Amino acid sequence: MNRRSFLKKALGSFLALLGLSGGTYYYAKEIEPILLHINKNRISSKKINPAFQDFKIIQFSDTHIGFHYTLEQLHELVLKINGLEPDLIVFTGDLVDEPHTFQWDDKIVNILSKLTAPKGKYWIYGNHDHGGYGTEIVMKVMENAGFHLLQNNHTTIDVNGAQLTLAGIDDVMLGKPDLQSTLTEANPELFTILLAHEPDFADQAVNYPVDVQLSGHSHGGQVRLPFIGHLYTPAYAEKYVQGKYSLNDDKLLLFVNSGIGTTRLPYRFLCKPEIHLYTLEHHS
Incomplete structure (x- = not known):
């Protein structure tokens, strides 16, 4: 039995188990999807200028609004993120589950515009944002909400004259990612953070002057079983499915966010929704 067949059979068995266990089904569908976990990590590097000591970055990802995730829940998320007082906010893709059928109005813009960070708000395309789904409307919504798109380009974040590089690539599945052009004219001596929706892109990013990659897309598997995992x-x-990975002897650190919403199936089991809080520190 190949892995795909095994996973289909395992998933079918798990869903059957959910059907037999009303309590488990209720937990996976109604409880765990709203149990937000704040995943806190300290990122230490000698390339981080001391001016960025205790600089806080919030990453959220994969809200998939419209598929069992509401605008009311998004509003609650915004309040929680603002309560953490981030210096910088990044969104790593998949805002709405089906942009081409979503009933767009100003509500989503008004909610996202309430997110505040003194050093800005940035985002990248995910596969559900892109292609035939709704590339232009998602771009317009995020722009109106005060987010800056990183699509095969980079910017510098400045604190008291010190800088770091924040870069973002186009979606791997439905876009045209080009890390070479993304980092054109970027200073390789600066600490560099890359936003890439799909985590497996790290195997390419490790060949470039990138220190940290922040990704989503996986949902952490969304459903995980003891001893089996996703x-x-x-x-x-x-x-790369969930959590922190070190590539090439710590040349590149990869963090994979488990996302906020759900897709395909409205369940989370042993895989809570999460946001990441990264705190930078200078390492001498």
Whole structure:
């Protein structure tokens, strides 16, 4: 039995188990999807200028609004993020589950515009934002909400004259990612953070002057079982699924966010929704 067949059978067995266990089904569908976890990490590097000591970055990802995740829940998320007082906010893709059928209005813009960070708000495309789904409307919504798109380009974040590089690539599945052009004219001596929706892109990013990659897309598997782990992840999230990874002797750190919403199936089991809070520190 190959891995795909095994995963299908395992998922089918798990859903059957949910059907037999009303309590488990209720927990996976109604309870765990709203149990937000704040995943706190300190990122230490000698390349981080002392001016960025205790600089806070919030990453949120994969809200998939419209598929069992509401605008009311998004509003609650915004309040929680603002309560953490981030210096910088990044969104790593998949805002709405089906942009081409979503009933767009000003509500989503008004909610996202309430997110505040003194050093800005940045975002990248995910596969559900892109292609035939709604590339232009998602761009317009995020722009109106005060987010800056990083699509095969980079910017510098400045604190008291010190800088770091924040870069973002186009979506791997439905866009045209080009890390070479993304980092054109970027200073390789600066600490560099890359936003890439699909985590498996790290195997390419490790060949460039990138120190940290922040990704989503995997949902952490969304459904995880003891001793087995995740049952299924989408393409380009098959190698790196959840949490922190170190590539090439710490040349590149990869953080994979488990996301906020759900897709395909409205369940989370042993895989809470999360936001990441990264605190930078200078390492001499």
